[in-house]
Amino acid sequence: MxxxxxxxxxxxxxxPSRCLAAWIIFSHSLAALGLTISPWLWWLDLTLLIMMAGSCLWLLRFHVWRTAAxxxxxxxxxxxxxxxxxxxxxxxxxxxxxxxxxxxxxxxxxxxxxxxxxxxxxxxxxxxxxxxxxxxxxxxxxxxxxxxxxxxxx
Missing domain, CATH: 2.30.29 (PH-domain like)
Incomplete structure (x- = not known):
């Protein structure tokens, strides 16, 4: 076929969609900003920031740029x-x-x-x-x- x-x-x-890329980056940046002002332990904040960055990159590759296999x-x-x-x-x-x-x-x-x-x-x-x-x-x-x-x- x-x-x-x-x-x-x-x-x-x-x-690729610029609007979707902007939305994904904006929402992940807002969540990261919220983490930076949180009163949690620094290593917990860092771990969550790394996970958010990975999530952002995965969403961009899969749904925006469509470069994932x-x-x-x-x-x-x-x-x-x-x-x-x-x-x-x-x-x-x-x-x-x-x-x-x-x-x-x-x-x-x-x-x-x-x-x-x-x-x-x-x-x-x-x-x-x-x-x-x-x-x-x-x-x-x-x-x-x-x-x-x-x-x-x-």
Missing amino acids: SLHQANGLLFIALK KSVVQIQQTPSGWLLLLRDGTLLEAALHFDTLVMAKLVVLNFNVSGKARPLPVVIMADAINQEQLRTLRVVLRWSSSEEKASTFP
């Missing part, structure tokens, strides 16, 4: 679900998890992938894809959500 745009189904190649770099909708292309070249078949978040400037897609216990998250900010793709993605997700509700309630 390969990823390509066909049959009018959605295809998204993800770009298991980062999702392309998404394609298929008639039977979704295909996800990871940075390391792995192609995964996935189904959309029920707790996907759709907002005006932020979409968090959670995918069920066979063989994985937890959903695979894909964070998409408005600056990571073009506006037309974001609008189309929101419409597709809204329609798929409406169809699931209609099939649940006769």
Whole structure:
């Protein structure tokens, strides 16, 4: 299988997001500032600061720059679900998890992938894809959500 745009189904190649990078750096910096004024022992503060720096770098690599081997770099909708292309070249078949978040400037897609216990998250900010793709993605997700509700309630 390969990823390509066909049959009018959605295809998204993800770009790095400056807004998401700014949010991650801001929130981690605020937490670090809170630690520096805490009355805890210095070695505990230092340990927590190192852990926060690691968390910040991991989130930036995985969700912003998408340079981690298991980062999702392309998404394609298929008639039977979704295909996800990871940075390391792995192609995964996935189904959309029920707790996907759709907002005006932020979409968090959670995918069920066979063989994985937890959903695979894909964070998409408005600056990571073009506006037309974001609008189309929101419409597709809204329609798929409406169809699931209609099939649940006769």
